[in-house]
Amino acid sequence: MDDMNEIINEFITEAMESLDKIEPLFVELEKKGHDADLVNEIFRSMHTIKGAAGFLGFQSIVDVAHSSENIMKKLRDRDISLSTELIDVILKSIDMLRLLLGHQQAKDGVEENISGLINDLESVLQKALEQPVPSPSATDEPAEEKSVDSKADISNGEEISSQKQVDENIHEKEVGHDNSLLQSGEAATAQRSLADEQASCELPATNKEIAKNLRVDVNRIDKVMDLAGEVVLVRNRLMNISHYFNQKYSDDPLTETLMESVSFLDRVTSDMQLAVMKIRMQPINKILGKFPRFVRDMSASLNKDVALHIKGEGTEVDKSVIENISDPLTHILRNAIDHGIESPDERSAKGKSPAGNILINIYQKGNQVVIDVSDDGKGLDTDRLKQKAIEKGILSMEEADKMTDDNASDIIFMPGFSTRDTANELSGRGVGMDVVKTNVSLLNGYVEVRSDRDRGTTFRICIPLTLAIIQALMVEVSGSKYAIPLSPIEETLQVSSAQIKNVNGQQVIVIRDRVCPLFELKNLLGENGNGNGKEDSEQKYLVVISMGEKRFCVAVDNLLGQEEVVIKALDGIDTSSTYVLGATITGDGKVVFILDVNSMSRNFFEIAKG
Amino acid sequence: MANTTVSLSESKEILQLVTFTLGTEEYAIDILNVQEINRITEITKVPNSPDYVEGVINLRGKVIPVINLRRKFNFEQKVTDDNSRIIIVEIQGVTNGLVVDSVLEVLRIPLDSVEDTPPMSVELNSHFISGIAKLDNRLIILIELDKLMGKGVTL
Numbered sequence: 001m002d003d004m005n006e007i008i009n010e011f012i013t014e015a016m017e018s019l020d021k022i023e024p025l026f027v028e029l030e031k032k033g034h035d036a037d038l039v040n041e042i043f044r045s046m047h048t049i050k051g052a053a054g055f056l057g058f059q060s061i062v063d064v065a066h067s068s069e070n071i072m073k074k075l076r077d078r079d080i081s082l083s084t085e086l087i088d089v090i091l092k093s094i095d096m097l098r099l100l101l102g103h104q105q106a107k108d109g110v111e112e113n114i115s116g117l118i119n120d121l122e123s124v125l126q127k128a129l130e131q132p133v134p135s136p137s138a139t140d141e142p143a144e145e146k147s148v149d150s151k152a153d154i155s156n157g158e159e160i161s162s163q164k165q166v167d168e169n170i171h172e173k174e175v176g177h178d179n180s181l182l183q184s185g186e187a188a189t190a191q192r193s194l195a196d197e198q199a200s201c202e203l204p205a206t207n208k209e210i211a212k213n214l215r216v217d218v219n220r221i222d223k224v225m226d227l228a229g230e231v232v233l234v235r236n237r238l239m240n241i242s243h244y245f246n247q248k249y250s251d252d253p254l255t256e257t258l259m260e261s262v263s264f265l266d267r268v269t270s271d272m273q274l275a276v277m278k279i280r281m282q283p284i285n286k287i288l289g290k291f292p293r294f295v296r297d298m299s300a301s302l303n304k305d306v307a308l309h310i311k312g313e314g315t316e317v318d319k320s321v322i323e324n325i326s327d328p329l330t331h332i333l334r335n336a337i338d339h340g341i342e343s344p345d346e347r348s349a350k351g352k353s354p355a356g357n358i359l360i361n362i363y364q365k366g367n368q369v370v371i372d373v374s375d376d377g378k379g380l381d382t383d384r385l386k387q388k389a390i391e392k393g394i395l396s397m398e399e400a401d402k403m404t405d406d407n408a409s410d411i412i413f414m415p416g417f418s419t420r421d422t423a424n425e426l427s428g429r430g431v432g433m434d435v436v437k438t439n440v441s442l443l444n445g446y447v448e449v450r451s452d453r454d455r456g457t458t459f460r461i462c463i464p465l466t467l468a469i470i471q472a473l474m475v476e477v478s479g480s481k482y483a484i485p486l487s488p489i490e491e492t493l494q495v496s497s498a499q500i501k502n503v504n505g506q507q508v509i510v511i512r513d514r515v516c517p518l519f520e521l522k523n524l525l526g527e528n529g530n531g532n533g534k535e536d537s538e539q540k541y542l543v544v545i546s547m548g549e550k551r552f553c554v555a556v557d558n559l560l561g562q563e564e565v566v567i568k569a570l571d572g573i574d575t576s577s578t579y580v581l582g583a584t585i586t587g588d589g590k591v592v593f594i595l596d597v598n599s600m601s602r603n604f605f606e607i608a609k610g
Numbered sequence: 611m612a613n614t615t616v617s618l619s620e621s622k623e624i625l626q627l628v629t630f631t632l633g634t635e636e637y638a639i640d641i642l643n644v645q646e647i648n649r650i651t652e653i654t655k656v657p658n659s660p661d662y663v664e665g666v667i668n669l670r671g672k673v674i675p676v677i678n679l680r681r682k683f684n685f686e687q688k689v690t691d692d693n694s695r696i697i698i699v700e701i702q703g704v705t706n707g708l709v710v711d712s713v714l715e716v717l718r719i720p721l722d723s724v725e726d727t728p729p730m731s732v733e734l735n736s737h738f739i740s741g742i743a744k745l746d747n748r749l750i751i752l753i754e755l756d757k758l759m760g761k762g763v764t765l
Contacts, residue, residue, distance in 0.1 A: 230671035525657035572704040
């Protein structure tokens with residue numbers, strides 16, 4: 001039974017991936033008009049999904065894939081011509097396939113009603129068949145060129161027919177022993193070999209590179225990553241010891257050998273750590289695939305014409321970044337289409353092309369990955385932003401007057417701010433760009449906005465390449481060491497106790513004319529002081545932290561400096577109320593906690609509100 | 611699982627246990643839960659955690675929580691000494707350490723020497739005791755780790 005599960009899981013992963021792959025192709029197809037290669041690729045993917053779902057007995061998936069495949073087949077054979085209606089309904093069937101696959105994955109046994117969709121698919125096909133197909137000479141592609149094309153594609157065509165044959169074989173076998181196949185483990189292997197057969201048929205014509213890839217369980221990679229981190233710690237210890245020997249026994253010739261070996265180990269370890277980290281890196285285009293469709297659907301529903309351009313989709317980022325960046329990006333895109341890009345008439349009136357453009361540009365800069373989302377829309381109306389913020393009571397008159405345009409642009413990141421008066425389905429649900437800011441800061445990154453009136457808006461997201469390693473400020477409280485992530489830290493100061501005021505029991509400090517609440521880290525962490533800490537000394541060190549518009553400082557006994565730390569998860573401890581995000585292990589093998597300033601800020605300001 | 615004990619009849623089911631002490635009492639946990647047994651190393655206190663969480667340790671690069679069983683059972687506290695050990699256990703996929711006074715031995719006992727937990731006062735939190743093994747004149751309390759700190763049990 002486990003074997004069977006494995007096959008099913010593999011099928012689901014692969015099917016999901018091919019759906020992700022073909023979805024943007026539809027949008028491309030719509031843009032380009034008829035393109036034999038694209039149609040073929042979509043057809044092939046649908047066919048593979050259908051075939052595999054067939055011998056696993058997922059009938060509803062087979063039905064949906066079959067109907068869509070029929071349309072693709074007719075498109076390929078040029079029996080029908082492409083229409084928006086056709087693409088809409090096939091996109092819908094892709095959504096349905098995802099849903100069905102999701103049910104199979106969750107094993108929740110939920111049945112979706114697919115008959116409506118199947119009817120749609122069939123009626124659209126019927127309608128398209130009845131319509132006269134423009135003769136090849138009438139299309140933009142001359143007939144001669146087409147024949148050249150098909151000659152060039154001979155290998156491709158052959159491959160398809162051979163694959164088709166194999167598939168038909170599979171189907172014959174499947175019909176014969178459908179039930180018995182599904183029950184015995186031996187049969188599962190037989191299916192596996194059939195699947196392999198099919199895969200090997202597909203392989204030569206598609207991409208040779210596929211053979212070089214290996215699907216590996218993430219846990220195994222994480223394990224290697226852990227071990228690599230361990231080697232780093234041992235190296236650090238060895239380096240300390242070798243320095244000691246170098247100082248004490250500098251005459252001994254062996255000391256030099258030791259130093260040499262250790263420095264070699266040092267280099268190799270660094271290389272190894274980098275290599276392991278690279279295993280986890282994936283090209284970001286994995287999440288970009290859904291955006292062309294998203295932009296198409298959303299701009300259509302708003303009667304706008306928006307073209308999406310993507311640059312740098314091959315940029316590689318850590319798996320964890322890929323998993324978390326999709327939502328903020330969707331939000332920014334939604335905002336750009338809804339608020340940024342004007343309607344075609346408005347654009348024409350301004351002398352712009354009726355179609356708006358959005359560019360997603362992704363590139364690596366140092367150890368950060370930068371994602372720019374720019375539109376050529378109307379830009380941010382800073383006066384309106386200010387006015388709105390005052391109305392909502394987020395901003396005072398005086399504050400608004402003092403604001404520069406740049407600062408005013410940041411208003412959109414304030415919690416509870418949304419300029420749309422009526423919430424619509426697509427954006428402006430009261431949750432605004434502050435969500436983007438929070439999500440990005442959870443990834444230890446930051447987001448900025450730049451805007452030119454009538455020329456467009458650019459959102460820039462900067463995120464560290466990996467979440468496994470962060471820059472942190474090491475501080476000391478009551479004799480214990482803690483790490484504070486560097487990204488939300490605004491500055492550090494040294495103040496005397498006299499500067500700290502007390503307002504209604506809350507300690508505050510005035511930093512450059514701004515009042516800032518102050519918290520003793522000692523109290524936050526429930527440290528009772530084990531005698532090592534300096535009790536109420538005259539001088540205090542403050543770490544000023546800003547999370548969005550919230551700003552506060554924490555007082556510590558000592559600042560120890562900046563370090564690159566490897567985040568280790570804390571399994572088995574409920575960290576929800578501990579202000580601890582994770583732990584790290586320092587060079588001397590000690591465990592140091594990384595503080596969760598996010599939950600601190602949430603707690604402080606909730607208390608303040610209540 | 612080498613068959614070292616010959617005296618026990620083969621037809622009977624056998625329990626393999628690791629026994630340890632807290633105070634004067636002997637306790638036992640299933641050997642399959644035990645990953646390793648370590649001497650006390652440096653334990654870092656977790657801020658704002660329940661008092662029975664002794665802290666965390668660095669187990670070859672993994673940070674794992676350590677539970678003080680004396681505190682968990684509301685026993686009187688005792689300073690750790692040379693006999694104190696940390697038993698590393700895996701409970702439902704999560705690795706934890708347990709601080710105990712000392713580790714005694716690996717024991718193989720027939721299942722039928724285990725008696726059900728005698729009815730105790732309701733006040734007593736005894737749901738994680740799966741039974742009591744009688745061995746000559748020893749009484750060993752069997753602890754079911756899943757019930758002591760598995761999922762759904764608030765740590």
